[in-house]
Amino acid sequence: PVAPSEEMSSNLMVQRMLAIEKKLRKAVVVEAVPSTVALNVLDLAAKYQELVLEMYGRIKELETVAQTRPKVVVPPIAVPVAAPVASYAAVTATAAAAPIAAPRARKIAETWSAIVTSNNPEETPRQVAERIRKDVAPALGVRVHEVRELKRGGAIIRTPSSGEIRRVLANPKFKEVGLDVKENAAVRPRVNVLNVDSSITPKQFMEGLYKNHFLGHCSNAAFEKSVRISSKPWNSDVGPTVNVQLEMERKALDILEESERIYVEWFSFRWNPITPTYACH
Known part of the structure; x- marks a missing residue:
């Protein structure tokens, strides 16, 4: 128990709650609880730990907001002054002189990728990529984020999940059209x-x-x-x-x-x- 005069900070609160969870885990081990009961208790303890840590994070957010929130100062009421009316020519001239921000590069989410090469050494990377899009991609049955030629030869095909890339690697359509597909060894999960x-x-x-x-x-x-x-x-x-x-x-x-x-x-x-x-x- 905490004495009435003792300040209960957020750190102390979380430490006490996590200490309770650790004592519970130790009790499961010391008392030789049956395995089925122990797994249920440990799973509940893990959920309790997650809630405690989420609460801790939320408390810290609120403390930060309270510390950084600026004091509200009511400005004096000013008498509005009518702005001069700009001519149409002045407005269009200003708009034309304003700098235009360069478009940001679109990002593609990728989890897994595979490298595709051709059995024909005369075939260029661009031709390999075009054949993937035309002859193979419609038969894959997966989501394809991108098919792009590689300077070193062949092309890369990107998918958003490990299950889908496994289906790509196992698809016989590549061999049917004279292409080889293998996992992209440069990217480890x-x-x-x-x-x-x-x-x-x-x-x-x-x-x-x-x-x-x-x-x-x-x-x-x-x-x-x-x-x-x-x-x-x-x-x-x-x-x-x-x-x-x-x-x-x-x-x-x-x-x-x-x-x-x-x-x-x-x-x-x-x-x-x-x-x-x-x-x-």
Whole structure:
């Protein structure tokens, strides 16, 4: 209990609420609760943690607004003065002299891409791209954001999801028209793991990720080669939670997509793929 004279700051409030959640997790472990009950309790604890952190963020927003809000000063009432009437010639001359902002490049959201090459070495990249649009794209049955020729040869085809790019890679239409399609090795999938407890070290995070999601699918050595943390290292000084970015191979993502949440230690975290953006050329 907090003494009446003690000020309950937002930081202290969140620390006390998160301490309750951690005690609950420890109690589940110490009391040897049955696994089915333990999973339900831990899932509820994760939802409680999310609500606490969302509340904390909202409180901080309100505190910032309150601190930065300018004081309202009522200006004296001024007597309006009629402005001089401008001539039509003056108005049109001013408009013609005004600078015109350059149009901004349209952005295309892209998650996954594939490289398409021709079996005919004489075929140019532009011809490959035109054949994809004309002969292949209508038969793909997926959303295609862009088909563009590459200077190094062939063309690139972009789609907005991993499921759709897998359908592109497996489509036999490319071979039927004399084209080869393969995954764009230059772009590795990335995911964002949300609100990871900062008391978990990066090493503990990767060990728990392998144990709970990849054990039985691949060896630890293969896991370390295919999955890595791409965001900055962290510690408990950064705050109660941190978002962790992972870069991985496509096969690792396929395994991870079997789980809606990522489980590390006795915690579970929401995650989502990161979608980069590319400008049109």
